[in-house]
Every structure is written in structure tokens, then in C-alpha cells.
Amino acid sequence: MSVQPVFTPVRMGDLDLPNRIVMAPLTRMRAGSIDHVPTALQAEYYAQRFSAGLIVAEATAISPDGFGYTDTPGLWSAEQVRGWRRVTDAVHTAGGRIIAQLWHTGAIAHPDMRGGSPPLSASDVNLLHESVTPSGRQPTVAPRPMTTAEIRQTVVDYARAARNAMEAGFDGLEILAAYLYLIPQFLNRTTNRRMDEYGGSIENRARILFEVVEAVLEEVDPSRVGVKICPMHEGGPMAANDETLPITEYAVRKLDGYGLSHLLLMGNTTDFTGTPLEPLMGDGMFRHFRPIFRGKLIANVGMTAERGNRLIAEGLADLVAFGRPYIANPDLVERLATGAPLAEVDWKTVYASGPRGYSDYPAIRRAAQ
Numbered sequence: 001m002s003v004q005p006v007f008t009p010v011r012m013g014d015l016d017l018p019n020r021i022v023m024a025p026l027t028r029m030r031a032g033s034i035d036h037v038p039t040a041l042q043a044e045y046y047a048q049r050f051s052a053g054l055i056v057a058e059a060t061a062i063s064p065d066g067f068g069y070t071d072t073p074g075l076w077s078a079e080q081v082r083g084w085r086r087v088t089d090a091v092h093t094a095g096g097r098i099i100a101q102l103w104h105t106g107a108i109a110h111p112d113m114r115g116g117s118p119p120l121s122a123s124d125v126n127l128l129h130e131s132v133t134p135s136g137r138q139p140t141v142a143p144r145p146m147t148t149a150e151i152r153q154t155v156v157d158y159a160r161a162a163r164n165a166m167e168a169g170f171d172g173l174e175i176l177a178a179y180l181y182l183i184p185q186f187l188n189r190t191t192n193r194r195m196d197e198y199g200g201s202i203e204n205r206a207r208i209l210f211e212v213v214e215a216v217l218e219e220v221d222p223s224r225v226g227v228k229i230c231p232m233h234e235g236g237p238m239a240a241n242d243e244t245l246p247i248t249e250y251a252v253r254k255l256d257g258y259g260l261s262h263l264l265l266m267g268n269t270t271d272f273t274g275t276p277l278e279p280l281m282g283d284g285m286f287r288h289f290r291p292i293f294r295g296k297l298i299a300n301v302g303m304t305a306e307r308g309n310r311l312i313a314e315g316l317a318d319l320v321a322f323g324r325p326y327i328a329n330p331d332l333v334e335r336l337a338t339g340a341p342l343a344e345v346d347w348k349t350v351y352a353s354g355p356r357g358y359s360d361y362p363a364i365r366r367a368a369q
């Protein structure tokens with residue numbers, strides 16, 4: 001019987017991966033709440049998942065200004081670098097590979113986490129969403145538009161976080177340009193009403209993304225740098241619109257020119273029937289962007305081994321990323337390989353503290369005992 005494509009090795013940038021199953025980044029809120037330092041518990045959790053071809057670690061704030069989600073880690077201080085070193089060492093000792101994910105939360109942060117100051121974003125548009133604060137979920141507020149100097153500082157902060165990621169022993173990094181966070185806040189014309197060189201045209205709204213990419217590439221070889229995007233966002237001011245496709249095409253085409261290690265591309269998570277994005281639903285997303293991005297394409301959302309095998313065999317993706325299945329299945333690769341059943345997620349403990357529902361999901365061999 002021939003080997004299934006998802007279990008075949010692949011070279012991504014200059015990393016040799018033993019299989020094409022990627023652990024997607026998962027925020028789990030187990031970092032130090034004051035210093036934002038990754039903990040020994042996180043090292044244990046990631047090491048348990050070592051058999052993934054690649055682990056993309058949870059979103060990690062690049063700076064105090066970019067921090068906006070309680071109990072998540074950072075990558076700006078020496079203590080945080082040491083904390084991450086403990087994680088990367090644990091994963092490497094187990095035999096795995098792990099990259100960092102760089103994050104600026106922008107308008108999703110809350111004044112409670114910023115000494116009372118509003119969060120920073122492209123413009124003063126409230127995301128009409130929820131901030132995750134030390135005292136629980138609260139409605140988002142209107143952010144303060146960044147000055148040009150603050151944008152330049154943010155770009156510098158990304159570069160420092162990239163340098164720190166490599167110092168912490170990561171095998172590379174990924175720039176988070178998805179969801180409700182800072183970079184998409186600049187990309188989206190509803191949340192970016194700027195009149196300067198960072199607002200207006202598609203080129204201007206995407207400028208910060210490319211300044212970030214170029215600043216990061218000053219620190220880290222492109223063979224170790226990727227980007228995550230999620231074009232089909234739903235709800236609120238950041239919902240996908242008739243301009244989502246052109247700006248995403250522009251961004252992906254330009255990203256292709258940097259020789260990056262990968263693009264982690266999310267498919268749709270909700271129904272876009274009857275909208276301009278309907279053709280991108282399901283595998284349409286990968287079919288559309290595969291010819292535009294020549295680096296390694298990692299397809300994500302609702303993957304199964306069968307779908308991954310088909311996408312890879314059809315040339316629509318090089319790897320596939322699993323998010324939710326990795327919460328309760330540390331040995332997902334082995335389960336997919338043997339057809340073993342997948343454990344169910346206990347959602348109450350996903351964003352909790354401590355090992356329960358985090359590092360206590362057993363591997364199948366132990367589960368069977």
C-alpha cells in the first residue's frame with residue numbers, strides 16, 4: 001500500500017519535516033500573568049506534541065504595546081526569551097520542530113491591560129468584539145490611531161521579537177496577519193480610515209505588512225519566516241467584503257516575492273454563499289491561491305487525513321494544519337496514521353489555567369490502558 005501524502009517528509013525552507021501535519025497555533029492562556037513568560041507547563045504541553053511535522057506555537061506579543069490578551073506570552077524581555085528557550089529545548093529533545101508566531105493585538109486589547117490608555121490601531125474604529133482581560137471578557141473600546149512614529153516603532157518591535165525568537169531556539173517564525181489583530185486592522189478599509197501613506201489604497205493599507213516582513217527579514221533568513229492569513233473573516237467591522245479578495249491577492253502575490261518558508265492559509269469558517277467570496281469556500285481558497293504563492297502552502301480549517309491527502313495529491317497544498325484536533329490529541333499524527341478515534345475537546349478548560357484540559361490529554365497508547 002502506498003504511503004499517504006500527509007505522512008511523507010517535506011522540506012520547508014531549510015527545515016526537513018518528517019510529515020506534512022502541522023500543529024496550528026493555539027492560544028491557551030497558560031503563560032505568566034504578570035511577566036508573560038512561558039511556563040514549564042507549556043514546555044511539557046508542546047513536547048507532548050513533538051510528532052507533528054511542525055508546531056506553530058501560540059500567538060506571542062512582540063511588545064508591551066502589542067500585548068492585549070491576558071495570560072498569553074511575550075517575546076520582548078530576556079525572561080520571556082529564557083521561558084521560550086525552555087519550551088524549544090523540550091520540543092527539540094523530544095525530537096520535534098517548533099516556530100514562533102508574532103502577534104500585535106492592536107484594537108482588541110483593553111485599557112485595563114494598558115494602564116487605562118486605549119489600545120493602538122490604524123484608526124479609531126471599535127471592533128465591536130470582546131477583549132480578554134484579567135477580569136474576564138469585556139466589550140472592546142475605540143482604539144487610538146497610531147502616529148507614524150508608533151507605526152515605525154511597531155515595525156522595529158517585530159524585528160526585535162524575530163531576533164528574540166531565534167535566540168530562544170525557535171526553528172523559525174510566522175507573522176500573524178490573520179483575524180482581528182493589528183495587521184488585518186490596517187488591511188481592512190473599514191478599520192483603516194487613515195489618510196497618510198498607511199491608509200487609502202490597497203498598497204498603502206498593506207504597507208505595514210511589508211514593512212514588518214522586511215524588518216523581520218533583516219534579522220531572520222526568509223527560509224525560516226512565514227505568514228498566516230485568514231481572508232474570510234465574518235462579523236463586525238472586520239468582516240470580509242467585496243475588497244477582501246483584491247487586497248489578499250495583492251498581499252499574497254507580493255509575499256511570494258520574498259522567498260518565504262510558508263503561507264499558512266485558512267479556509268472559510270462560516271458560510272459565504274451568495275457573497276463575492278463564495279468561490280473561495282472549501283477547497284476554493286487553496287485552488288485560488290496555490291498558483292499565486294510558490295512557497296510551501298499550509299492549508300487549514302476543518303482538515304482530516306483524507307482531505308489533506310487529497311489536497312496534497314492534487315497539488316493544492318504542501319502541508320495541512322490542524323488546530324482544534326491538537327487540543328485533545330497530543331499524538332494526532334499517530335492517531336491519523338492508525339485510524340484511531342480522536343479525543344473530544346473539553347471546551348471549558350481550553351482557556352483555563354493549569355494542566356487540566358491542557359497537558360493531561362493522554363496519548364492513545366496510554367489512553368488505551
Ligand SMILES: Cc1cc2nc3c(=O)[nH]c(=O)nc-3n(C[C@H](O)[C@H](O)[C@H](O)COP(=O)(O)O)c2cc1C
Nearest residue numbers: 024025026027058059300301302303321322323324
Ligand atoms: C483555542 C484556539 C486558539 C487559537 N489561537 C490561535 C493563535 O494563537 N494564533 C492563530 O493564528 N490562530 C489561532 N487559532 C486558530 C487555529 O490556529 C486554526 O487556524 C483554527 O482553529 C482552524 O483550524 P481547525 O479547523 O483545525 O481548528 C486558535 C484556535 C482555537 C480553537
